[in-house]
Amino acid sequence: MSAQETQGDIDRGDLKRNARAIQRLCQLGQVSRAGYYRHLGPRESKRDDADLRDAIQRIALMDRHYGYRRIAKQLRRDGLPINAKRVLRLMREDNLLSLRVKPFIPPTTDSRHAFPIVPNLTRKLVPTGLDQIWVADITYVRLMEDFVYLAIILDAFSRKVVGWALDDHLEASLATRALDAAIASRTTTLEGLIHHSDRGVQYASDDYAKRLKAIGARASMSRPANPYDNAKAESFMKTLKAEEVNAKAYRSIEEARRDIGTFIEQVYNTRRLHSSIGYKPPIEFEADIRHAQANQQRQPMPMSLN
Numbered sequence: 001m002s003a004q005e006t007q008g009d010i011d012r013g014d015l016k017r018n019a020r021a022i023q024r025l026c027q028l029g030q031v032s033r034a035g036y037y038r039h040l041g042p043r044e045s046k047r048d049d050a051d052l053r054d055a056i057q058r059i060a061l062m063d064r065h066y067g068y069r070r071i072a073k074q075l076r077r078d079g080l081p082i083n084a085k086r087v088l089r090l091m092r093e094d095n096l097l098s099l100r101v102k103p104f105i106p107p108t109t110d111s112r113h114a115f116p117i118v119p120n121l122t123r124k125l126v127p128t129g130l131d132q133i134w135v136a137d138i139t140y141v142r143l144m145e146d147f148v149y150l151a152i153i154l155d156a157f158s159r160k161v162v163g164w165a166l167d168d169h170l171e172a173s174l175a176t177r178a179l180d181a182a183i184a185s186r187t188t189t190l191e192g193l194i195h196h197s198d199r200g201v202q203y204a205s206d207d208y209a210k211r212l213k214a215i216g217a218r219a220s221m222s223r224p225a226n227p228y229d230n231a232k233a234e235s236f237m238k239t240l241k242a243e244e245v246n247a248k249a250y251r252s253i254e255e256a257r258r259d260i261g262t263f264i265e266q267v268y269n270t271r272r273l274h275s276s277i278g279y280k281p282p283i284e285f286e287a288d289i290r291h292a293q294a295n296q297q298r299q300p301m302p303m304s305l306n
Helices: 003-029 033-040 046-062 068-077 084-093 172-185 206-214 227-243 253-268 282-298
Strands: 133-142 147-155 161-167 194-197 218-221
Touching: 046 068, 046 084, 068 084, 133 172, 133 227, 147 172, 147 227, 147 253, 161 172, 161 253, 172 206, 194 227, 206 218, 227 253
Parallel strands: 133 194, 194 218
Antiparallel strands: 133 147, 147 161
C-alpha cells in the first residue's frame, strides 16, 4: 500500500470519528446536525435582516394576504435572492403571516329550470393556450344592509378575469353582461372556445346560448353537486373573498362595484403573483405568451434546396 493510500485511509477515519463526535454533541445538545452546520455557516448581519424586514413589510402591507412563498417570489423578482424559509422566519418574528378567512358561500345557482343542460366538455382537458377554455361563476357580495351579486369569466390558462359584472339581482342579464365584457376584451377569434359553468339558469338561458353560438363557442356544464368541475372559478372567488370582500363593509352597490373592479383590474390581473402560472400576474403572463408567438411568427422560413 502506498503512502498516499495510507494517508487517505487516515483522513477518512478522521472524518468518520469527527462525524460521530458531532452527532453525539448534537444529541446531547438536542439540536439537529443541520442546525449545527447552519450555526457554523456565515451569519446574516442585523443590517441585512433589517433591510429584508423592511422589504417584506412593504409587500405584506400592499398585499396583506400574500403568504411567505409569494413574498419570497416577489422579492426574487425584485432582485433579492432570498430563501422562502428565511422569509417565513422573519414574518413569524414580525407577526406578518397572512390571514385566511374561510368563506361562506350561499347558493347562487338555480338549476331547476327547463332550459337545455349540456355535458361537461372539460373533464381531463388541460388548456395549452389562451381562449381555449373560459370558466364562469357567480357569487354573492355582502353590503352593509343588503346583498349584491358578482358574475365573472376567467381564462382557464392565464387565470385572467376577462369579464365581470356586478348587480343587485341574479337574472340572466347579470351573466350576459359579464360575457359581453369578456368577448369585448379579446381581439382574436374565439372560434372553438369552450365556455364552462355550473347548470344555473343564467348560463342555460336562450340569450346566453345565442351569444356563445355567435362567437363559435361551445357550452360546457358541471356535473350536479360537483364544485370540483369548476375549481378555477371557485378558486378565484375564494381569493376575492379573502383578499378584498371580507375585509370591507361596502355602503352601496356603487362602492362595491368600484372597489371590486379595482381589485380585479389593478391587483388580481395586474399585480398579484399566481403560482399556477410561474408566479406571474395574468396580464404579464399573457403578454409573454403573445411576445413569444410574435417572435415565432417573425422567424424566417427555412429555405429548401431543389
